[in-house]
Amino acid sequence: MPLDAAPQPPAILVENLCVRFERRGQPEISAVNGVSFSLDRGKVLTILGESGSGKSVSLKALMGLLPPFARVSGRIEIAGRDILKLPASKLAQVRGGEISMIFQEPMSALDPVYTIGQQIAETIVQHEGTDQSTAMARARQLLERVAIPSAARRLKNYPHEMSGGMRQRAMIALALACNPSVLLADEPTTALDVTVQIQILMLLRELQQDLGMAIVFVTHDVGVAAEISDRMAVMYAGRFVETGTVREVMHEARHPYTAGLLSSTVHGGLRNQGELRTIPGSPPSLAALPPGCHFMPRCREAVSRCASEPPVVVPNPGAMVRCVHAEAQHPAGGAPA
Ligand SMILES: Nc1ncnc2c1ncn2[C@@H]1O[C@H](COP(=O)(O)OP(=O)(O)OP(=O)(O)O)[C@@H](O)[C@H]1O
Numbered sequence: 001m002p003l004d005a006a007p008q009p010p011a012i013l014v015e016n017l018c019v020r021f022e023r024r025g026q027p028e029i030s031a032v033n034g035v036s037f038s039l040d041r042g043k044v045l046t047i048l049g050e051s052g053s054g055k056s057v058s059l060k061a062l063m064g065l066l067p068p069f070a071r072v073s074g075r076i077e078i079a080g081r082d083i084l085k086l087p088a089s090k091l092a093q094v095r096g097g098e099i100s101m102i103f104q105e106p107m108s109a110l111d112p113v114y115t116i117g118q119q120i121a122e123t124i125v126q127h128e129g130t131d132q133s134t135a136m137a138r139a140r141q142l143l144e145r146v147a148i149p150s151a152a153r154r155l156k157n158y159p160h161e162m163s164g165g166m167r168q169r170a171m172i173a174l175a176l177a178c179n180p181s182v183l184l185a186d187e188p189t190t191a192l193d194v195t196v197q198i199q200i201l202m203l204l205r206e207l208q209q210d211l212g213m214a215i216v217f218v219t220h221d222v223g224v225a226a227e228i229s230d231r232m233a234v235m236y237a238g239r240f241v242e243t244g245t246v247r248e249v250m251h252e253a254r255h256p257y258t259a260g261l262l263s264s265t266v267h268g269g270l271r272n273q274g275e276l277r278t279i280p281g282s283p284p285s286l287a288a289l290p291p292g293c294h295f296m297p298r299c300r301e302a303v304s305r306c307a308s309e310p311p312v313v314v315p316n317p318g319a320m321v322r323c324v325h326a327e328a329q330h331p332a333g334g335a336p337a
């Protein structure tokens with residue numbers, strides 16, 4: 001890169017993302033409470049957290065897929081553009097074009113009444129204005145790209161005519177139809193059997209390397225997270241409590257919640273519903289979040305200072321811990337990573 005070249009903005013930058021659900025006659029729910037991160041092209045950020053911590057709501061907020069009673073605030077930049085400031089027509093182009101999403105259950109993204117080919121081609125026509133036959137040829141290439149055998153024949157299949165693994169691949173092809181620079185993947189392999197899970201993960205890693213996408217990946221599976229990510233974020237009660245590289249988060253966890261979560265997963269996984277084995281109690285109600293550190297009521301290391309808002313400690317650039325104990329080790333503090 002020439003010395004005077006302007007630095008590239010991150011593929012995605014999220015600052016202080018908050019989501020509140022406000023429905024008349026019901027308590028207000030603070031599902032996401034100030035999530036911030038940035039991710040460059042070609043990198044994978046994995047978000048780990050217990051059920052209900054706000055992972056899916058965060059991704060849906062980025063995609064604009066929340067119901068109208070959801071109040072979304074904060075800043076979302078895609079390749080340097082603040083998308084919440086765009087007019088509705090431009091916003092629709094960005095969402096589904098530059099940023100797209102794959103879900104745990106492909107049937108929530110695929111339409112049962114159209115063939116796979118029609119759905120992918122339609123997306124290409126809408127976003128790129130190409131003619132139908134060019135779009136169908138691209139759709140076929142995309143099915144080949146995600147390793148669907150007999151792609152020409154599969155274009156004519158309806159979603160219900162495919163196996164679970166095939167449908168997941170078809171959904172990935174649909175998400176890739178507009179060459180997104182950012183791909184959001186919400187537990188994309190949980191519903192699949194183990195062999196197919198591994199194939200899909202390898203495919204995602206390969207696509208991310210070849211196409212240089214930034215991927216935000218949500219999973220309950222720590223092994224999967226370690227395999228696929230460059231960076232990790234641990235979410236609790238709508239906030240990131242720790243972020244860092246895979247090594248920092250998995251092997252040098254600084255937040256007591258991260259440490260407890262990881263040792264629980266060694267003993268049976270986060271899907272082992274109910275209490276985590278190594279952390280007593282359950283997450284707080286998002287309708288009545290306690291003041292101070294939200295993890296305090298369950299934390300073995302809690303001290304009186306935890307009743308106040310925890311410091312945001314930055315042990316090194318790109319890493320972040322919200323905990324008074326981390327402050328003792330890294331007194332500088334700073335802004336969220
Ligand atoms: N449409 C909605 N209306 C009201 N509350 C909602 C809505 N969608 C989600 N929530 C609440 O927001 C909180 C976060 O939900 P979210 O689906 O993001 O959790 P999650 O971390 O993805 O959990 P899981 O691991 O089980 O998928 C939950 O308490 C949930 O009940």
Ligand SMILES: [Mg+2]
Binds near residue numbers: 055056186
């Ligand atoms: Mg979820």
